[in-house]
Amino acid sequence: MSAVVAEGLRKVYDVRDADGRRRPFAAVAGASFTVERGGSLGIVGESGSGKTTLARMLAGLEPPSGGRLEVCGRERTGVSPGASERRRRARELQIVFQDPYTSLNPRHTVATCLDEVLRVHLDDPSRERRAERVLELLAQVGLDERHARSRPRALSGGQRQRVAIARALAASPEVIVLDEAVSALDVSIQAQILDLLDEIRARTKTTYLFISHDLGVVRQVTDELIVMRGGEIVERGATAAVLDAPRHPYTQLLRRSVPGPGWRPRRRSAERAAATNERGDHGWDA
Amino acid sequence: MTVNVERNLSPPGVDLGRFPSRGRARALALARHLGGLVALLLASSVVVFLSLQLAPGSPESVLFGQQQVPDAVREAVRARYHLDDPVPLQYLNWLAGVLQGDFGVSIAYQQPVSTRIGDAAATTVLLAGYALVLILLVGVGLGALAALRPGRVDGLVTLLTGVAVATPTFVAATLLLSYFAVELGWFPVYGPGTGLLDRLWHLTLPAVALTIWAASFVARVTRAAMREQLAGEHVETARARGLAERHVIRRHVFRNALVPITTVAGLQAAGLIVGTVVVDQIFQLGGLGQLLVTAVNQSDFPMVQAICLLLVCAFVLVNTGVDLLYRVLDPRLRAAAGARR
Amino acid sequence: MSEPLLEVRDLSMTIGGRRRRRTILRDVSLRLDAGRTLGLVGESGSGKSMTARSILRLLPAGARTEGTVRFDGASLPDLSPAQLRRVRAHEIAMVFQDPRAHVNPVRTIGDFLTEALVLNDGVAAAEARDRARAGLADVGLSEPDRRLDQHPHELSGGMLQRVMIAAALLARPRLLLADEPTTALDVTTQSEVMAIVDELRRELGTAMLFITHDLELAAAVCDELAVMYAGEIVERAPAAQLVSSPRHPYTAALLAARPSVERRRARMATVGGRPIAAYEAGSGCSFAPRCPHAEERCRTAQALRPLGTAEVRCCRAEELETAAAERGEEAVR
């Protein structure tokens, strides 16, 4: 069974243009994809490509303007469901955000932060069981009892992101959406978190939806890949295939722009730029 | 030749940095703004009118008190003040009159409200203008001084403004009056004076009283705003480019600090509208404030309505003026309509 | 060898009040010849940005520096304010990471571009505008005329960074300090902007100190690289060599930690812990607590010493190099 099925998912905002008139703007213009249980789907794109809006729709933080979304075989409709439905949805899908500095409440200790989730999700939410589970979760993400009593302020960026991952795991979800979850970290810390994510997936068979602008990171943690641009999916396929032999001109451009051995920065050719006209039709498929 | 590739690569539908008709966008934004202003003024006038309409006690009782009055006279009075019309009609009549400069007839003075208000308003406007000039000069000057001279000068200014900012205008006015007018006799104690120079002379102490609190407030905000700008990254850029310090201060620090300074100066200008009421009363200047206090004590409703409406309008207009000034000072607000929600 | 354009020797820096002084930089030494490029690479808090700022003397309040900074033979710390201003106006230009914060939001792009020309050099307003227009065209902005009258918020981050670059190069400086100029940009824009910088820099013969956390980007645009950790330089080498055969374990770890677009690796992290700041470092090798190769003698202070064409601050560099060679290229990439 598929963990996540999206069909023609759309998000349209009302924006005011320069004349002060309202007009619709499609942040996500009809995204369709499926992720199998235990799979790992990467969604790459640059800023403004709609990938974060997509993540927020998946997490139920933003109601889709159209299309269909199914998580763990159950249709998701409506934004503010009742308490029990929210609890059930939480066990299906969790999200980890980009900025480890704002994704934890500064007033809560790590233990309080995890405890809050366990209150809702443990079958046996006794005090002892919760405290025990907090330690288990911390151990899973490479933290220990000392960190449990700390507030976010006392933790480094990498440690905070581990806490955020532990919070997501606390609900034992089937799917975790990672929205640029490693982009704000230093490269040596990023490597540690990538290893951690690998380990967790190997152990818990959790499905990942990994949103990133970084092709290298995506190659490391995903099996399948979607490339987004301007709210639309322009290419999809197995991660290795897409990155090794990109077919869409935009993917080719992205791939070419990544620094690596022997790479030199290049100005895009004037012809290519001219082929992309001003609005809407961006000419890549021509 | 290079083409602007980046714009072409921006997502379809988002056209960065493209403002096809700036003038029109601004005109529309302005129109929306003015529409809101008119709505706000109308709503305020309803509140002013209704509050006194609903007040217990009517012009009749104020005029006649407990006296027995022939019904015919009573009828005439009711007709004169349109008391038999339905309330919405009374409001519309009143509003129509107000728009033509007719605020009705004062109950206490038995003459048109507008004749009493004219002179008083002139005094009040003069006082407020005088005080505003002092507030801006002293406030911005002291604030800038403190921001640019850290250490002793800054400490002194901070201390002075710290005390002054806790001194309400009426306390300052009373103390100034008792010392400079009564004790030393340098300034006149009461009255508005005659002729422009004499008038300014009479208004000096009241204006200073209005300045003390407000200027300290302006000074503190100016200092904070300039220090924030001084620490700003764009100032670092200006310095890195070798601009002379005076250019950096003028073009980047002060210019950018003008936005918060305008906010607080606008607040003070609006605050002066009430401030003059108090000072007016203390120095017996015969301005709108004194007139208002007398009218309230005499239950002279048409007069109270008129003065309240004028003061509220002035308050709203000042606030709107500041909003518009903002748009001039901060281009990011100018075409705020173009921003994404 | 002739006198270098920029020479930094034993630069140290501390900040903070009397009670709590913190070390930011320790014995940083660099040299950069005219027209050449040097990449300064490190993670956050390694001191790379502060190094650039202390060259232009754009220091935070309470900062104290020691050591020599010579530009074209003149000692920068000893310049009078007027002389320093002249150097900033004509000799050394800087481009910052966040153009949105570093360009005055209430002034027009034209104002920003022309103000240095008009105020520093007394260029006439019309001519300054012409030059600004040409500068914008050079960095690939369309409709330069319209841009001149726009405000920063009307431009995207990538466009604004080009404006900053145009502004920096309008002064025709001999040295460009580029502090993470592309970090906030999308990867395709980064490629474009770096290409523009590189092209214009070559045309003008401007030397560049390029600061970044991205080793591979630095290797692509620089002649030489210096890697910083905890406020000191741990390795310096020609760019290609540093990336292909790193001598310092930290450089190797940094290279190994960067996921590759080309292939997936079994394990990413070769070092644990987090990067430390200069003030947290002990007396020995600052990387030793995280280093998989650390041993007893790493507890003593390490000096930056020459090793072939490189310089490295590691007492085990030779042994590790041989070991790496024996294990084949696997250790490196």
Added chain:
Amino acid sequence: MNALALRRRPLAATSDGGAAPLRLGTGAKVALAVVALLALVALLAPVIAPYDPDKQDLLNIHAGPSADHLLGTDQLGRDILSRLIWGARPSLAGPLVVVLAATAVGVPLALAAGWWGGAVDTVVGRALDLLFAFPGILLAVLAVAMFGSGMVPCVIALAIAFVPLIARVTRSAVLGVRGAPYIAAAEVVGVPTARIWLRHLLPNVAPIVIAQATVAFGYALIDLAVLSFLGFGVQGTTPDWGMMVNAQQSIVQGHPDQAVWAGVLIVVAVSAVSYLGTHLTDRHHRDGRDA
């Protein structure tokens, strides 16, 4: 350490520099002490005032300071010190009621507007704009014109006028917290909305509300004093600082003592309160940055 050991320690109490509720600088401590002292004087007025504040001694008017009358007497021979002590009651209680009432009305409005946004936000915003068009004193004068002079109409009018002052700051604080990823995370993780309000929203909004209410207290004190000064507030012989400043006759005759003392007390009370308010605001912003 095991789970049990962890449990023995209260989860909330930590040693790592978490935000302790009251950790004030020296200046703020002094300010707090001043406020506490003034409040104490107001509470204990019947005990500590040496004289009945209304007792006239017409043979002994405008007396200078003496052992009998530490601060002298006023134009009716009443003891100035006693009047100042009794005057603390309306002078401090009035603004307290104003601020509490404005907070009680403004905070729920702001919470609703900030949290749900949309139409609620628009309606609340418009209403606040209208209220904001009326300076507090003017609204109070209108109220006095309607209902006659007295503390009650003045306090009610000021409370209404102060609602936007509290509500605007609260709303922007709510918006800030509402958009924080940790709130989104709590929602996704299934934490009930009531608990999100109680544990995430309110604790993070409260400091700024308290700081703003403190600042507003200073303004309310001044405004009420002005109204009493104009003769619209406290009535009759009840002493009130604002009213005491209005001793025109005495001042013109060269006896400004009671006006000066009352003025000084107002200045002291307002500076202490506004120092405290500014300090709390600054600290909140600092905490926000650290976090």
